[in-house]
Amino acid sequence: MNNIKKIDMHVHTHLPGGPERLRGGTWPIPEELRKIYDDLNIEKGVEMPRLAPERSHDPITSRDAGYIAKQYSETIGWYFCYLDPRMGTNSPCDNLSYYIDFYKEQGAKGVGELQANMYIDDPRMMNLLSSCEKCNVPVTIHFGKIGEGCGIADDIGLPRLEKVLENYPKLKILGHAMTFWSEISDDVSEETRNGYPTGKIKKEGRIAALMRKYPNLYCDLSAYSGYNAISRDREYGLKFLQEFNERIFYATDISTPQKPDGPAQCMAAFLDNAVNNGELSAKAYENICRKNALALLNGEI
Template sequence: MLNRREFSSSIATGAASLAGMLTMPGLFAAEPAPKRATKYIDVHTHIGSYTDPTKKLTVDGLLTWMDEHDIEKAVVLPLTSPESTTFLQLTDTALAAGKAHPDRLIPFCSIDPRQMVGGGVKGLVKIIQAWVDQGAKGFGEHKVGLNFDDPLMMRVYEACQEVGIPLLFHIDNIRGKDVPGLTRLEHAVSTFPELNFIGHGPGWWASISGGLDQKQLGGYPKDKVQPGGAIDRLMENYPNIYGDLSAGSGNNSIARDLEFGREFLIRRQDRIMFGTDYLAPGQAVPQFDLFTELKLPADVEQKIFKGNATRVLKLS
């Protein structure tokens, strides 16, 4: 029990503390809420191991990296074809990550076209629809050691069109194989006009330039962009083709010729999506510095950084 003197003293001490809080609020303010990442939607990340078993990217590791780089949401892409990676990354893993963090991670689904599936296209539709019902927002990364318009590949495109989800693909001289001018890709894009194709990889991004030979299609050309690039032609003629500006190939396509690259991004502002291909702890990602250097108009940045992905993936 407090005596009268102790009680009066405690009241005075409390009043003094309250007065201090009112006159010096900075000293007593609660910790500010953590800043919420809002700048980007990244349409290309992976979790798990890629080629190095000692560099495994966990879900927590991906989320921490996203917070550090102001990435609001990220697409998690499976890799299910033997040519796509050393360590396969399954759809179930991407779905589980999306279910655990629905406000941050966007799962895609994938199945190798050569995998045994009963019922042809209808069988594929049944499988893909089941994944969509569990939260998948797209198909990919479609990175398969076949010609881009091989009949088995075309079955996948038909199924994705029927289900109504976009497909993110990889092109080079080993996976999703094509020729200079991307005529195999054009065959698929024109055959399935209601399917949104999202392009990625050396073969896709090298095709920002004309004048390519087959070797250059699978590489990272460093010379100035030449007229007649297949990407501009395809985007001009087909409303269902988009670009994922991730990885070294995406960065190189713009950085190799910054003047052309900046004009291209402004010209195709409704077709380009921000991506990184972040897949291992500590990985360097050049896209952040690239966009700082480009100084694009704010409305163009908004579309590339978030708006186009929000629309194509039906996130709102």
């Protein structure tokens, strides 16, 4: 079959002029991203602001994201706004719906990616997530580990995420990054969960169990964490994609202009090969690569 044009559910592009990372390099500018998208057969992406101070070198604000979506609409079709759980007074009597509604009015389609290094059930996070549910916006979460860089933290087995999914059944959570994706396998450990564990998946992990139990959990396939989880055991990866194809999104997390053979390329090739070889149904492929994103961004799911 002809491979369809993909929608990228998670990307970072920025206008030129900011500092480089200490190790060198910075976000791709929209023109550079367009070239990468053309190579990957991606139509458009969803711009994620990057505003948490942890591991930050050149913040991308919600306003930047909105501006880029307007000025470069052929590349960035949509954007999310960023809210930090530490902003404002963030208390239940001063909830964050005010800010979410403001950015919704301006065209934002969700909140993310959340990267503050605090537990997902910290009262300030719970208040933020409750506001997202109230405002009916999806939220993309970068899962991390306390004290190890950026990312919303949970314990092994994701018990705190389960509490949130239970408490806010209408909140759509898109899970992303290492401590989320390493839970694809039951043998994840404290040592491996914030990395890229490899090997056959002998017993499936918590993600599948949570996906079956909570229809409000979704998966963001971006970055090496997503690609590694799906490809480390091809047979299980394909089974996972097929079973949950209505709640999985192709995404890249591109955040640098040069990466000719990065995870975005590998994931795209994995999906294209899988459908062409008959290992993944055409319907599942289309959902993951494009249809789910359009449905979510158009408010249809």
